[in-house]
Amino acid sequence: MPGFIGREQHTIDEKGRLMIPARFRRKFLLQGEQGGAPTPAREQVLYVLKADEGCLELYEPSAWGEKERQLLKLSDFNPEERLLTTMIYARLDQAELDRSGRIALSREMLEHAGIDREAVIIGANVKMIVWDPARLDRLLGENKGRFAQLAGRYV
């Protein structure tokens, strides 16, 4: 439902706080609303996942629930599936929005993404993807040539 779309760049302050763009916030603050005011929505939370590519993924609760449903299908007895479960939850964290719409990212998370003072937030419909600007540029640059090929194969 969220439908996060767009790319923004924000600074991360000394305290490791990352601003969630207002237009993204609006997407999930309206959850509890029915024609009324856009709820202040206390206790708003996001799920933060370290991704393989060296970036972070932010899920709004209902979107994470969707993903979690897939994980719950994994067997508790099959070693491989147990390992996958462990790997995912070991990379997962939870972050609350403060009253200004920011989340505090741990040093670990920031380190994983190689983020220093600036971060790019990409809306990817169901989730937000957070990158160090330089690292993202490098990825996109290195793979520019593959775009047509991949797009042709999948879309």
Add this chain to the structure above:
Amino acid sequence: MPGFIGREQHTIDEKGRLMIPARFRRKFLLQGEQGGAPTPAREQVLYVLKADEGCLELYEPSAWGEKERQLLKLSDFNPEERLLTTMIYARLDQAELDRSGRIALSREMLEHAGIDREAVIIGANVKMIVWDPARLDRLLGENKGRFAQLAGRYV
């Protein structure tokens, strides 16, 4: 449904605002209408995509939704498909029409298209294509000779 047809040229002001031609606007303002008045349609939005050729594409929501449906089919676990997702969403943005029928294009977008003060808007049925006038002329000039060949191959 929209059926944007025609070519227009408009100026982009200091604030990076691009006028959407009235005749194009009318195409998608009629969406929610059934015999009634052409809805003022608050919150009208366009999807803006950086295209490979160095231009911008403007999709009307239902047209973009078509594409998005394909993107949602991509796996969240397959590295290649993840890469493709990132590449597309990194080039995508959303722009709302203001009350005068204009959209605000980010500096990034304008830079990508090499647009300064003038922009050509080409209606291409389901989307609009935005070019820097000079750049478009150059592309068409350089490839004039290939038209017959391409047309013969594909149409």
Add this chain to the structure above:
DNA sequence: CCATTTTTTCCCACTTTCCCCCACATTAAA
């Protein structure tokens, strides 16, 4: 269990950006 240090988060203030709204220019229609 208390005292001290560190971390968290609430709150306020400043700066910047966005966008509503109006005014005017220009073109098209009547």
Add this chain to the structure above:
DNA sequence: TTTAATGTGGGGGAAAGTGGGAAAAAATGG
């Protein structure tokens, strides 16, 4: 020529983003 519709430009208020001080909470060490 009048009237309306479209395109262009900008002032100013509101909202968003940024940073930091200080209270509250948590962690650490006796």
